[in-house]
Amino acid sequence: MDLETLAKRLDSLGNVTRLSVFRALVRAGRDGAPVGYLQRRLGVPGSTLSHHLRKLIEVGLVTQERQATTLICRADFEAMNETLGFLGNECCRDLPLCAAGAEEDDRRDVA
Amino acid sequence: MDLETLAKRLDSLGNVTRLSVFRALVRAGRDGAPVGYLQRRLGVPGSTLSHHLRKLIEVGLVTQERQATTLICRADFEAMNETLGFLGNECCRDLPLCAAGAEEDDRRDVA
DNA sequence: GCGGTATTTCTAGATTTACCGAAATACAAG
DNA sequence: CTTGTATTTCGGTAAATCTAGAAATACCGC
Structure with a gap:
């Protein structure tokens, strides 16, 4: 998952109604x-x-499936976990001090 | 943290530049x-x-502190962890099957 | 106080977003 | 094939957002 995708997902959740x-x-x-x-x-x-x-x-956070006239919506847990995982990696979930270590996989991209 | 705050934080990260x-x-x-x-x-x-x-x-995800003419910016790890935690609770991080259990603390609010 | 660097505020245009009523579509049942 | 329910698309408006140049502010060293 790239930054753009992550940003789009966060943006999609960044609205009270959608959240x-x-x-x-x-x-x-x-x-x-x-x-x-x-x-x-x-x-x-x-x-x-x-x-x-x-x-x-x-x-990709929600899927839909038609059942006759009603549309069933489902949260895509896998996508959500992936998103949270990615965000957690970037942002050092519950380990504020890991910032130094995080830089090790920082060599690839620009931003 | 309420939904509105969570949504605002997610929204603030939902932009490639800000992210x-x-x-x-x-x-x-x-x-x-x-x-x-x-x-x-x-x-x-x-x-x-x-x-x-x-x-x-x-x-609240970033703080600033002035040092002479330059402004030092810092990620607020605590706020970020809080945010991730909250999102994780809502969204069942790494436990897709906890959805049933999550309903147990669902009786309070409307949305 | 003057000059220089760091950063923000002002301003303004282009784009996107949120919102929702009305009309259209999808589908099952009779 | 008509009716009824479920949901989306259309159309339009108001508000928010992104962007960035130009001007203003903050602060230090001299």
């Missing part, structure tokens, strides 16, 4: 939840919700 | 790095960099 959607999906677990459920639960107009869902899908 | 700035600061470690260093390293105009830095500071 709420994602959280609701995480809590819905592997089974996921229909768009309508999210709509009722979050009280967001359908068009708005659809707009936000698209963003989450674009960056 | 690069933050990463550079993480790698600079506890000592931090001057604005000028970031400017040269990232090749971003001062005014643009300043604008992005302000955002990171606003959400």
